[in-house]
Amino acid sequence: MRFIAPRSEHTVKLQHHLGGIENLGPINPETRVFVEPWEQRIFGIHTTMMAESAHLADALPAYPVRDLPTRFKSDWTWASLRTGAEDMQPFEYFKYRYYEKWLGGIAQFFVDAGYISTEELAEKTAFYRAHPDAALPDRPSAPLASQINAYLQQGDSGYHEADRAPRFAAGDTVRIADPEAVDHTRLPGYLRNKAGTIDIVYPGRFSYFVSTGVDGIGKPMPVYRIAFEAADIWGPGKSESSTTIYADLYEAYVRAAN
Template identity: 50%
Template sequence: MKLQHYLGGLEGLGPVNTETRVFVEPWETRIFGIHTAMMALSTHLPLPQTPSAFHTIWTWADLRKGAESLNPFDYFKYRYYEKWLGGISSYFIQHGYITEEELDALTEEYYADPSKSLPSSGDAAIDDRVVQYLVEGDSPARDVPVAAKFSVGDVVRIANVPSVEHTRLPGFLRNRTGVVETVYPGAYTYLCDTGPDGIGEAMTVYCVRFDPNELWPGNAEPNFSLYADLYARYVAPADVSLSVKAA
């Protein structure tokens, strides 16, 4: 498991960045806009067709996979939107929208002449689809018959699933026990199939309460609890070992 999946309770990672601005540099607003447009134009959404050349699936999960696939040293070196830029750039290369050589050449052009005008763009149908997406969203909730295996008050143990690219399970919860606080009604899918990590299909989601002393023995403050919303894949009876290996 990569270090960026296992941050809770770790010490000695260096100074904490207290930057409060949402966008530090002007270009970061453009990265946010590109990501939003890609989500709105993703082919998995039942929205009106547009003349856009974007013809693949892009979700929050794809963005997260791009960031989390970085080498840990790079992950902690770059700021938030720098990770976004790397993930989006890699995605466009991997899906054939542009080659690495073409991207490098364009980058050098704009380094050499920062005042060089950007390509022209704009289409009313694309703009309308982006607005519709922002209004309607893409809910992960699904009205499907999935039976919950646990009830409020049950003691459960958290899995140690293999995380290849992306996971929704914090490292510090793995192999720890907690108590089911809430069983959310219905079932919830994830935005993509996470492979050996095991989420994607519709399943129950639980809110599990943890005693900090269970998570960080001898190094936790008293009189509080930690809560985590967890997919059913990550939850099992307390007397079951859940160290899961990739096939």
């Protein structure tokens, strides 16, 4: 089954940050991170892909990813995972549980990148359905296990020292941009075109390990914490009084108020 639906160039990503969307049904109060054992394995697969990702060659920690004994030579970041979910048709998106979306996105990535064919994936799926107790692939080798542990401890920081002054300062009133819809964005839909106040200018600059194209992020840039009055976002009739919403946003999403 292909989980990722075709994307329209101007589709609004309703499923990216759900604030303000009404009639989504009852809230699931489940507090467990993993409900089923297979969900832990999906999280582990994603983590291993992150730890082996080619983009780590340029990350702040010095990772020997080019020398790892692995066939995996692609970039895989949180953006890669989120793109699969955000690219789904919204009505399809709400059919699946959290880690089902992860599974669909990861599986489709391996097919699209040529690591496995659709037929091979179907064959493996049928085999493990028929033999759920069959042995799983070997655990990572010592070098891969060491890399995974190092990644879990150090991450893939995109922090850079500042080389210019930020465009805005704490206390400035700003308006949020409304860029063209793309495969993946870090801009919540409910903040587009809204006015807010710069609360904190974070020191340094921060990169995103993939480029979002016309959305505007990728290269290192300042990041701001911006305060919004809830009533200015959703209207006074649908907001609790004296409620402030804070969002960390890349400078590419921030405009002067006038």
